[in-house]
Amino acid sequence: MIDLVKNYSSMVRRTKVSAIRELLKYKDMPGLISFAGGFPSSDLFPSEQLKEIGIKVMTEMPEVMLQYAGTGGYMPLKEEIIKFMARHGSNLEPENILITTGGQQGIDLPTKIFVDINDPVFVEIPSYVGALNSLASTGAKFIGIPMDENGIITDKLEEEIKRLISIGEHYKLLYTVPDYQNPSGVSISLERRKKLVELAKKYNFIILEDCPYTYLRYDGEEKPSLFKLSNSENVLGLYSFSKILSPGLRLGWVCGHKDIIRKLEILKQSVDVCCSTLIQGVVAEYMKMNLLESHIGDVVKEYKVKKDLMLKMLSENMPEGVTWTKPSGGLFLWVTLPEYIDSESMLKKAIEHKVTFVPGYAFHHNSEMRNCLRINFSYPTLEQIEKGVKSLAEVIKCEIH
């Protein structure tokens, strides 16, 4: 028998299982209500339109759709993304864009080109587990920055930067989800956005601005992206079609400085060569027909109803001592229980009561925040939200003393 321990690299020891992906095994358990995943609602997929477009591109140019694409991306898709981003205030050229295999690759590739083992990386407390796992596998040393209701506390960030400078450390990168953060649902205020960009320029670091939920805005005004505020210099904008169209397509894009995009493209050559031409062709045509923005409008309408219902059910059912965020967009909200409750052990009881969530520790770089949990409102039906929040409240009541 082969001795695998001898052969595995150190990356294996650094790479963690995704707590969320592992919870997927409960997804199809009969009667279970899942608040755990970050799945978009399956009812909303524009499947008829995508099917018709699939027929069109496979009829008109099958030899293009089934052949390799360029590593940077299928040019007609880049052109549509340029138009889309221009409507949201960013002016891009094709060389500013890399098409990625879902939003996750948009996180993972930059991680690889910026982070060496033991490089300090700034992350929010809490932060997106998929980004924490990518960074951990690359060898990042996490520097957690606390958040409040206005997002990442930029004064605390500057303190940490100064501390690192004083000990001669080589900081390079900050990862943030500025809009309706996963997991907290919190957005960064305009003032803090300006400060973040200022700090990045002053102290010469890169911001990975992850925007999978940016266009899922239910209340309030659109805030300018860090990418836009920085004139693209210190910021890579990470976008995904997963939440605004379909995750089964596995498509996203990164926009940023041409030099950085080129480095990402060269790395992608050896990672997976290119994204599916067929999928890129379908999405390009979908955008060209001006269907994406109206679809986002439909999604926003339905998710707002779900979010409002979940907030109402939480108010009506949660016992005293439990608090939660009130997001104005995205897919998630963040519940804080009394300090003495451990949400990971509570999850087992919740599954017995046919409801799941993701325990808070999964979103903390040191597995803290054990009294918190993330719940999702996009995937469950309205009926499931009503029933699920009631069950969850029952489970929590049993834990409170």
Add this chain to the structure above:
Amino acid sequence: MIDLVKNYSSMVRRTKVSAIRELLKYKDMPGLISFAGGFPSSDLFPSEQLKEIGIKVMTEMPEVMLQYAGTGGYMPLKEEIIKFMARHGSNLEPENILITTGGQQGIDLPTKIFVDINDPVFVEIPSYVGALNSLASTGAKFIGIPMDENGIITDKLEEEIKRLISIGEHYKLLYTVPDYQNPSGVSISLERRKKLVELAKKYNFIILEDCPYTYLRYDGEEKPSLFKLSNSENVLGLYSFSKILSPGLRLGWVCGHKDIIRKLEILKQSVDVCCSTLIQGVVAEYMKMNLLESHIGDVVKEYKVKKDLMLKMLSENMPEGVTWTKPSGGLFLWVTLPEYIDSESMLKKAIEHKVTFVPGYAFHHNSEMRNCLRINFSYPTLEQIEKGVKSLAEVIKCEIH
């Protein structure tokens, strides 16, 4: 302006541009005949069948096709792959398989879980450029092992292993393309296959057995895979749908030991979450309808004609002092020019004569073999093969003195 040099990781310095991907820019130059890419013939794609199957799966289960899939792969596709592999002599369970984003991801993920910076890795001379680039970006220290007409010279491999042991080095991995190798077109003999597997067991290392061309066999008998010969223990088999179906789908699979597959799956969670469900659903249905093997039969028939024509044209046109391999499968053959000719500088002249190839240095871990070149016979038409070999011969004749 941001100082990127300060922020880039050491991986950026290790990651090379793919010479082949960069040559793609010439692909659409009018009148140019490309022997450079490894593209399958666009005429052969079963686009009508794939379109019909796309309609079927998007009609019957759109909510599955457009949602996230499990990271390990869409189970109906794994089941079809198990049947396919069983027909070729390997018995697998779903836990022995990881579905990957094209064959390249099947190379890149194992590279990451086995190789630490400066770990020695055995590669063939010459070797596939995409694997060399993946390994280089991870930090491998290449140990080149020469080949002859029977493939990798296993005695030389054992010498190198003993040398590494004598200096206390930590070898772990060998990368090989045993069937119709890219770039050489050479296959490993049965005797050497047995020896390779024996060495892997004796000296406790992993073989990455890359098989994108294995089923494209034009002459001779099917040889047993290293995976089969080793009872899967020390070998990961890497497969791709790119050459046997379509590269625009971006789908492949890795088979191996359950522990290794699990490690690869955990890494894939943070790399790109999962492969496109829609694409996996289409390919699963295509295989279920028993269309893949008959399609491979059609491809083999056409490529054999192209390969034979290319060999005939080479015999008739190449000047003395030029030799080439006679592959019995795959997409490529390898041409050796007199030592004093540099194929990279010759490429510029070839492009003027409207024909391209990939210079040999791209396939050597130290950029040697500068008097060699790889030519592809799957993508050009019969007419282009006739014309292109004549042009290439003219260009070479001007270099010979």
